[in-house]
Amino acid sequence: MVHCKPCSTPIAHKSSAVPSSIDVLPYAQPSFYRSIVGALQYLTITRPDIAFAINQAYNGSYDLHAFTDSNWVGDCTDRRSTSSFCNYLGSNLIYWFAKKQHTVSRSSTETEYRSMVDTTAEICWIQQLLKDLSVPSFSVPVLWCDNVSAMALAFNPLFHSKTM
Structure with missing residues (x-):
């Protein structure tokens, strides 16, 4: 960063007060x-x-939600799966991630569950960051997953002992 050149941004540094008449109808279209x-x-x-x-x-709103997915045994050479997720704040994509998992999974449920765990950790970090930045959070974050077995495993702690 020593050799970086600063540039100006097209936004004011201080927030301006918005008249209350705009709250009723912000835009005609x-x-x-x-x-x-x-x-x-x-x-x-x-x-x-x-x-x-x-x-x-x-x-728009500041609702935090994430989508997670993985492919089981996506790489034929080392048989490891790939986890991926994307996090949204309202309708704004704020973070996305795709990486090979460190271990070989035995099932698609295990692969999806690992991806859900990584995504949940990221959501917790983003929530704390937003809290530190004083961004209001009015709802519980939502994690979307397309694997029914992984969601059942996440919601029922009795299943955890059967997965070892």
Whole structure:
């Protein structure tokens, strides 16, 4: 970071007060506004220097939710599975991850469960970060998984002894 060059961002450093009349109807064409914000969200992937300013334009909820998935024995050479997940704050993608698991799993349930564990740890970290940044959280985070057996294992602690 020693040789980095600073650049200015197109956003004010201090938040401005918003009149109460805007709270009733923020935009005359909400679908047009959402399409513009969606296009700007796409730009944040390719232009991280404007990511903060674009995310300030989004005025949606701060609900945290994550999607997790894995492929069982995805690599034919070492037989290890790949875990992946993505975390959203409202409709904004804030973090995604894909990595080979460290061990060889015996079943797709074990693979998906490991992926759910990694995602849950990440959600807890993001919740703490948001709390430290004083971002309000009004709902419990939701973890989406497509494996019924892994969800049953996660919800019923009696199953844990049968998996060893």
